[in-house]
Amino acid sequence: MSGSIQDTFFEECEELLEATDEGLTAIEGGDHDSEVVNAIFRAVHSIKGGAGAFGLDDLVAFAHRFETVFDEVRSNRLDLDEKLIQLLLRSSDQLSALVEAARDGGEIDEAHNDTLLAALDEYIPEEEEDLTFEPMGLGGPAPMMDLGDLGGAPAEPQEETYRIRFQPLKEMYGTGNEPFFLFQALKDLGELTVTMDENELPGFDAMDMAEAYLAWDLVLVTKETRSKVEAVFEFVEGLCELSINGDGDAEAEANALAALDAMFAAPPAGDAAAAPEGEAPAAPFEPPVPAPEPEAKPAAAEEKASAPKAESGKQEQRGGPKPTLRVELERVDRLINAVGELIINHSMLAQQIANLNVSDTRDVETELEGFKNLARDIQEGVMAIRAQPVKPLFQRMARIVREASAATGKTCKLVTEGENTEVDKTVIERLSDPLTHILRNAVDHGVEKPEDREAVGKSKVGEIRLSASHRSGSVCIEIKDDGAGVNRPRVKQIAIEKGLIPENAELTDGEIDNLLFAPGFSTAKEISNLSGRGVGMDVVKNAVTGLGGRINISSAPGKGSTFTIILPLTLAVMDGMVVSVADQTMVVPITSIVETMRGSDDMINSLGADGTLLSIRGNFVPICDVAGALGLYRESDQQAGVYLLVETETGQRCALAVDDIHDQRQVVIKSLDGVCGEIPGVAAATILGDGKIAMILDPESIIAASPTAAAFDTERRMSNAS
Amino acid sequence: MKTKVLAIDDSRTIRNLLAATLEEAGFEYHCAVDGREGVDMYPDVDPDVVITDINMPNLDGFGVIEELRGTGINSKVPILVLTTESAPELKARARGAGATGWITKPFDDASLIFALKRVTGAAA
Structure with missing residues (x-):
């Protein structure tokens, strides 16, 4: 299977996961609108569908449970209470983790996965729990069929003769199924002989156009298995009278077979004459034979006014969401580089004109000014292509906060602001790690334990505010918690112990706070495996400065800390x-x-x-x-x-x-x-x-x-x- | 002349998978991103067969079947629904609405082509 389709799948997953997160956030905020629930259901369903195509079984299994719970919700069989919402949020996180694992080949936390699956199962009614998936390929044999030969040893395929009686019910014709096409499919399996039985056909005046009168007797000689033969009739199961008898079934249906044999041996008189287009009874099946139709073709079917599109694969262009164009990043980067060169080219030109010593350069300068403005327009346009809203990044951060809260036993909620602020794609990508670290830190070290918070009169739930805004040509990202603030005496103590500052150093509050970013400052004893992960805040700082940005911390004891990251709009x-x-x-x-x-x-x-x-x-x-x-x-x-x-x-x-x-x-x-x-x-x-x-x-x-x-x-x- | 397929699915992945298989098998195919677009495109494309997903925004697969069968645009065109479940209720419901058959996701090339064969007679 083409890798590019798989890439498409993972790209699409990102969007679907965003949609899921967005929907769940709305639900968490009290919006239980059915369209929101439906949208999530569809998103998870699409992930499942795609995952199935690539054999990502873990993902399919999880998405399936998740989706089933949502199906219960959208059918109003399940109420969205707080407990369920939390479970769904965690499940959505897990779904992201599974997608990531599938994409990057990472490991997933099996135990956590199982816990969530079990928790989801509790919401799924018994009878739906063991919905099984059909394996790749065709669905299993239709249940009404005689499965008597299933146990047989799959030895050398033997040629077998099947005698098939096929009599459509009138309902079949309403589904668009045509006997003719079924016969063609049968013919692919072996040698087929078709005999039409029109004994039921009434006289012309008695004919009811909506009724089905015709039946067919087919003889198929094939090496294919019985289930292959049955599969041909899968779509018309229940819409026809059907019997399929193989030679091997003799002992089982001896009588019926004898009757059939008798019928084939002596076809009803007049059959040949009555068969349309001179189709001889028991003649080898030869397409094209026009499908005998009890119904007249509706006139509307002839409606072929407009010519078919010359180009196939017309996609993705209609109202609703704004039309978008997917472009390889590399192409955009090439353009950005070219624009960069254009700007340089402009300054060179300006310089050379200045060096010309021409007395009157006003006209040239006017044009040059126009050139400059156009170049800037192009540059802004190209930058806008690379710019993306920080929303997906922020949504991922909500997950980080949930995970961190769960791991530390604290309750924190992430409030996001300015999600539509657009930032260069690369900046967004490289901002993910530092933000993750700061947020884990905020939960781990910033926000107090629920009981401690209550003791000082704060709400039990810690609030972490993540905001983005544009500030005079830069992007400002702020992470603000309402925790205890930086423990300055302790930070100072550690800095002295680590030899970062002299023992008698006198530092302003701001300087103490910023010691957190000092290389080598690490509250090793304190660091939990959550925010620790072996990196200090200096790594965060390096990541931010590596993006041409700055990071700062300010803190108020008892009220919380604020990290401010200022970044350039573009890296180019x-x-x-x-x-x-x-x-x-x-x-x-x-x-x-x-x-x-x-x-x-x-x-x-x-x-x-x-x-x-x-x-x-x-x-x-x-x-x-x-x-x-x-x-x-x-x-x-x-x-x-x-x-x-x-x-x-x-x-x-x-x-x-x-x-x-x-x-x-x-x-x-x-x-x-x-x-x-x-x-x-x-x-x-x-x-x-x-x-x-x-x-x-x-x-x-x-x-x-x-x-x-x-x-x-x-x-x-x-x-x-x- | 090539058999024309109108494939309706809101998932880009599935559309691409369908397109890849159909293309390789020599079908002419047209894709729509949801049920509404599919029904709108129908008269222009005038396909020999429609493949439609069930769960879609704007107009779902059942809606597609009902509109195509009900409005007399073409009450006879074969319509195959794409379904993840082998759940019999879903198939029954689709058939009740007038679906010709179904393709169970995940599908492989052979099962897709086999399904098309059974409702159009065409290998391509």
Whole structure:
């Protein structure tokens, strides 16, 4: 079976699981509308149907129970009470887990699976419990058939002669079944002889068009099994009088056979003459023989006004949900790259026009401006293709919270906001792990035990709020719990024990909270196997910064903690400030710049032997010379005289000294992965208008490496202490 | 001339599976994503046989059968329903509505073709 269809199946599963989750969330919120229940039923049913096609038995079995319970609900035989809703939510999670396991080849927790299956079974009435699935291929033999030969040894297939009497009831013709086609199917099995019996046919005036008068006697010589023969009549079972007698059945139906033999030996006189289109009795069956029809074909059947579509496989284009187009991600990425090049191309063109020394460039500039706007439109359009709502991600997180709650014995609910906020697909994908970790942490360490919550007058159920919003060109994701907040004395204690901070360090509350992100900070003793999993919050931070984002935590004792993640809208393009440092052109991400200023000598103060501080409106900020940090040597006598005030995650401010600011513009991010190793202070590279490569700086790591910043930080802590 | 199949299923996976099998077997096929679209497409496609899922949004499989049989668009076209269950009630209900036969999911190529053969006489 084609792998691409299986891919389609898993893609579709994602959508169906989302629909299921969405429906269950609505139900949890009190919306028990039958359309909601139906939609879930259909979604689970479709998963089951697809899973069956690929032989994913575990998934089929689970989806089947799940679906059966839903069938009970939609038939109003089962009430959606709280207990059932919780079970359905957990089952939906398990369904996702099974899909994942089937797709990625992972293991599932068998015990958990069995527990859920058993719990679901309790809601399923006895008689429906053992609905069995038919194996691949044809349904089992029809129950009304004589199964006498089933026990026989399947030795060398013997040729057998079956004598079949087939007499349709009038009901059969209403179902669109045609004797003629059945005979053709029989003919595929062996040599068939057909004799029409029209003895029942009344005179023309007595004929009732709705009645069935004809019967057929068939002789089939075949090596196929009896059940194959019976299968041909599967659809008309109960709609006809049917008897099938093989030679081997002799002892069982000796009398009937004798009667049949007698009939075949001496067909009723007049048969040959009466057979339509000269069909001779007992002549070898030859298609095409027109199907004898007791009913006249309705005139409407001739309705063939419009020509059939030339192209087959017309799909997915109608009202209702907006039409969509599925495109391979790679194609979109190619487009994004091309747009990136287009933007670079634009800046190059602008640069070259400027270099031309033409006196009047106004017309060209107008066109160039148009070019720029179009390029930006295209870029936004392409980015919009990659953008996806965070909803599916958030829905998965609801599951994480449920699992974490169950594992810790706490009760937490996840409230989501801004689910329709759109973020780059890759960002969404790579956000899943950090979010999972933060949420597990929030349940495990943030939210208190129900009894503790009650004791301090909080609701027993902890609330974790996950929200997404757009903020001035960035995406902001917030995870806010209403737990106990960061236990600062303890965090500080651990940090001291681990040697992350000196024993006498004085830290602001914010700094203590952010110690959680420090590499090597791990409350190992405390860490449960739930949120622990061997990674600390520093991994979360690395994941976020790896996406060009920032993460911050704020906390209020007794009231809870808030993690804030700020991410760029796209990974491909960013707004940057083009600066020069020691005759090199570099780019600083706009998002990290608080303000820029030209410094004068009276603003500079010294700190220790080499350090300098910049005085800004009465506040001192350590100066960090970018050239020095990158080990660049200034050949010209130009001095660093321009400062970019940046702020780090921990709230630490620093003035990056550069030589000059040129421009603020969009740059296309070109990763340095695989080009050269990691360069401290450099995040990536870009291509500028003049075709030159410029490094994109990473202010955080420059500051982290700056001795002045460190010295100043220590000083500040000391002064805070006094 | 190729036998024309109108396949109606809301599951993309099943549509693709049907399409793959039908294509390979040389049928001409047209797909609809739900019952309503299937019934709407019917006059244009004018198929020799309809394959329809039961559980679908907008108009379910029973609705499809009733509309195709009832409105006289074509009361004779063979209609095969796709069903996951071998439950006899479901088959009985489908037949009561006028279905010609059924295909049990999961189906393999042979059983699909065999079902088509029995209601259209066509191997393709």
